[in-house]
Amino acid sequence: MQTQALIFDIQDLSVQDGPGIRTTVFMKGCPLKCRWCSNPEGQLPYPELMHLNVLCNRTHNCILACPNKAVKSDDEYGAPVFDRSICRNCETLDCIESCPTFALKVSGKYITLEELIKKVKPNMPYYKNSGGGVTFSGGEPFLQAEFIRKFMDETSRFGLSVGVETCGMFDMDDVSGITEKLDFIYFDLKCMDDEIHREVTGSSNKIILSNLKHLAEKFSSKIIISVPVVPGVNDFAEQIKPIAEYCRKLGIYKIRLLPYHSMGEGKYYDLGREYKMDKNLSVPVKQLAVFKNLIESSGITCWLE
Numbered sequence: 001m002q003t004q005a006l007i008f009d010i011q012d013l014s015v016q017d018g019p020g021i022r023t024t025v026f027m028k029g030c031p032l033k034c035r036w037c038s039n040p041e042g043q044l045p046y047p048e049l050m051h052l053n054v055l056c057n058r059t060h061n062c063i064l065a066c067p068n069k070a071v072k073s074d075d076e077y078g079a080p081v082f083d084r085s086i087c088r089n090c091e092t093l094d095c096i097e098s099c100p101t102f103a104l105k106v107s108g109k110y111i112t113l114e115e116l117i118k119k120v121k122p123n124m125p126y127y128k129n130s131g132g133g134v135t136f137s138g139g140e141p142f143l144q145a146e147f148i149r150k151f152m153d154e155t156s157r158f159g160l161s162v163g164v165e166t167c168g169m170f171d172m173d174d175v176s177g178i179t180e181k182l183d184f185i186y187f188d189l190k191c192m193d194d195e196i197h198r199e200v201t202g203s204s205n206k207i208i209l210s211n212l213k214h215l216a217e218k219f220s221s222k223i224i225i226s227v228p229v230v231p232g233v234n235d236f237a238e239q240i241k242p243i244a245e246y247c248r249k250l251g252i253y254k255i256r257l258l259p260y261h262s263m264g265e266g267k268y269y270d271l272g273r274e275y276k277m278d279k280n281l282s283v284p285v286k287q288l289a290v291f292k293n294l295i296e297s298s299g300i301t302c303w304l305e
């Protein structure tokens with residue numbers, strides 16, 4: 001029985017991850033690799049070192065401190081460069097200790113069921129008064145479904161509301177018994193075209209669409225579809241309309257549109273990865289309004305976030 005979870009953040013006083021005032025728990029590990037993902041530190045299912053370049057003063061203490069010789073100096077700019085294949089297995093974290101400017105940190109830590117309950121329980125008055133609660137987000141929270149199940153078993157005694165934000169790529173067997181008890185499910189639908197979906201997320205959308213269909217058979221009223229509107233991926237009517245039509249067919253009548261932003265860009269470099277989107281792209285508000293109208297013409301409530 002999973003009684004600890006790998007998370008990369010917890011945000012209190014969250015107002016965008018479901019109704020009321022909520023605590024959002026960001027679970028680490030995601031089966032998709034969306035190009036525009038603003039939480040790249042949530043994608044891999046293990047703790048990762050982040051080098052915050054903006055804080056680094058090039059003292060190179062980390063190069064000397066690393067017992068595994070995982071750090072070298074970049075010849076051009078003198079910045080430390082981390083060999084992630086070696087660094088991944090480190091338990092000493094000597095480099096972090098050695099850094100005088102706090103330019104190194106680990107993304108990802110394990111939290112026990114007891115620790116999480118102890119953290120959220122004192123917030124019950126805020127949750128109750130605002131209609132809020134706890135939202136599991138990520139990454140993909142259902143990859144750690146057993147933890148969520150245990151958490152809900154323990155917290156249902158004091159009436160905690162729990163919701164989930166999912167990318168839709170999970171094993172339906174893993175979530176049986178959980179979905180029934182959730183207050184809402186934010187379910188991502190990026191695009192209906194499988195070829196484009198593969199290209200921009202690294203995976204087919206077949207399992208996602210099948211999972212949505214299965215969930216909608218029982219829980220359509222608690223599903224809210226999240227559509228990230230991404231330039232060059234789905235920012236045209238030919239992609240948005242089929243999403244609305246599929247939702248209506250399944251009896252899902254709520255869609256929120258999340259316009260692309262590049263705020264996660266810096267974190268890609270902190271993780272030693274490349275940002276593959278053009279950070280200067282955006283979706284004009286006028287265009288979003290057109291998509292909203294298009295979705296609403298299918299009888300679906302739609303809003304922008």
Ligand code: SF4
Pocket residue numbers: 049065066067068069070071082086087088090091092093094095096
């Ligand atoms: S986390 Fe460990 S292996 Fe990685 S650079 Fe730091 S000391 Fe070296």
Ligand code: SF4
Pocket residue numbers: 030031032033034036037038039040042043138139140167188
């Ligand atoms: S599904 Fe979400 S968390 Fe996963 S890669 Fe895509 S945007 Fe990131």
